[in-house]
Amino acid sequence: MKAMVLTALSKIEEQEIPQPVPADGEALVRVTGSGICGTDLKIFDGGMPARLPLVMGHEITGEIVKGHTANGAGPGTRVVIDPTCACGTCFHCKIGQTNLCPNSLLIGRERNGGFAEYMTIPETNAHSIPDDVDDDEAAFIQVFSTCWHAQMLAEIVPGETVVVTGLGVAGQLHVQLAKALGAGKVIGITRSKWKRDMAEKFGADLTLAPDEDTPERILEATDGRGADLGIETAGKLYTLAQTMDLVRLGGRILPFGIYTEKEGKLPFYDFYFKELKIINARASLANSFPASTKLVRDGDIQIKPLITHVLPMTDLNKAMEMLATDEPGRMKMIIRASL
Structure with a gap:
């Protein structure tokens, strides 16, 4: 499959890598789009340490190919991805603070993320999105969920x-x-x-x-x-x-x-x-995703005006350069696996 791989600090290469195989309890997702944000830039330039090579991207929407969503929906279901992969067994997970799990892995930093054609995720991290929320809006749900949680x-x-x-x-x-x-x-x-x-x-x-x-x-x-x-x-x-x-x-x-x-x-x-x-807030919880999706679906939160650039995955290096500047008129950039 095609993927954009961070091979060294400030260096992203287009590569053909094996399509991942989901383990038990995981789903295979065909990525349709990923938002790009300041966290990606910090990983890209070394401000946030990460083990390389790495496929970045944590604001992800896609479609289930194999496996199920958190609520049991199967292949063909459109989903938004919670990028925090909690262990489910520690003290914090047991009291509902999965966002604070000390054993968690962040998709796009500690495991491969959404700047690729396919990815695997824990099934519990896949949240269904309704048909009347399009893919570009859906890519916004993850970042909006952090605002809702906060x-x-x-x-x-x-x-x-x-x-x-x-x-x-x-x-x-x-x-x-x-x-x-x-x-x-x-x-x-x-x-x-x-x-x-x-x-x-x-x-x-x-x-x-x-x-x-x-x-x-x-x-x-x-x-x-x-x-x-x-x-x-x-x-x-x-x-x-x-x-x-x-x-x-x-x-x-x-x-x-x-x-x-x-x-x-x-x-x-x-x-x-x-x-x-x-009052500090970190990431979001599972209940943040359906609540955030409903606000977007009902029109209480406007997403479309915030999307100013939609770029193909192969333009990721260009997008990182743009992200490092405060270009007038630029808000959210969406990276599509195919365009």
């Missing part, structure tokens, strides 16, 4: 004010989801005007560029209190610090971005003085 932990109360810093793909999804869950006011913050415009189309009540006036603007919009919840999506310590500055006394912070810095500056006194609650 906001379930954040427990938005209807009427609350939510600030989202960073309005890339995850930020745009968080804006939409916060509104869908009943937030009274959602405020988006980014330097990019076109991203602010997009967030407003998705329902953001106010968008701002991060500057010295931003805290005052947030206070004006919240009767002098500050936001109830701040969601940081850029994965940068300085934007996390900005987010902490924008929430009220007793507010909550959801550091959704992945931070790879070993050290940096944060306003630690604010943790104490403002009595901030930090």
Whole structure:
């Protein structure tokens, strides 16, 4: 089968490799598409260690060829893949925290992923998708499921004010989801005007560029209190610090971005003085997938406007180069096994 193989840091080669054979309890999936994101870039350039050679790709949709889905559906079923392969037997798995399994393997990092024509997965990781959610939208379900899981932990109360810093793909999804869950006011913050415009189309009540006036603007919009919840999506310590500055006394912070810095500056006194609650979230759970799929299917979350590029698998190197830049107008890229 055809696969795009990471053979060395920053080097992807098109190769013919054997089609994988599913073990007991596994399914063989024909890949139809995979999203590409910052995690792939970190694996690609060595920011996240991985054993090479490797087929990356963890935001995957496809079709069951052999085996079954988590709910028993057989060959021909269209599926979205949970990339976290938990052991099922450890303490965390037994209490329902499969996303925190210390023995887990991440598809696309510790086992071959979706930038190939076929792949094998645990049957429990395959979740059916309805016919009225197309393949490109389905490739979004995995990343959206992580937003859903995070906001379930954040427990938005209807009427609350939510600030989202960073309005890339995850930020745009968080804006939409916060509104869908009943937030009274959602405020988006980014330097990019076109991203602010997009967030407003998705329902953001106010968008701002991060500057010295931003805290005052947030206070004006919240009767002098500050936001109830701040969601940081850029994965940068300085934007996390900005987010902490924008929430009220007793507010909550959801550091959704992945931070790879070993050290940096944060306003630690604010943790104490403002009595901030930090809510971290990692990946998602099995129940995140049907809930996320329903929101997309029902039209509560708009996916199509976020898909700006659909590329053939053979253009993966080009896609990685694009991902490393902040090209105006680019949001989500979908890599199709065939195009």
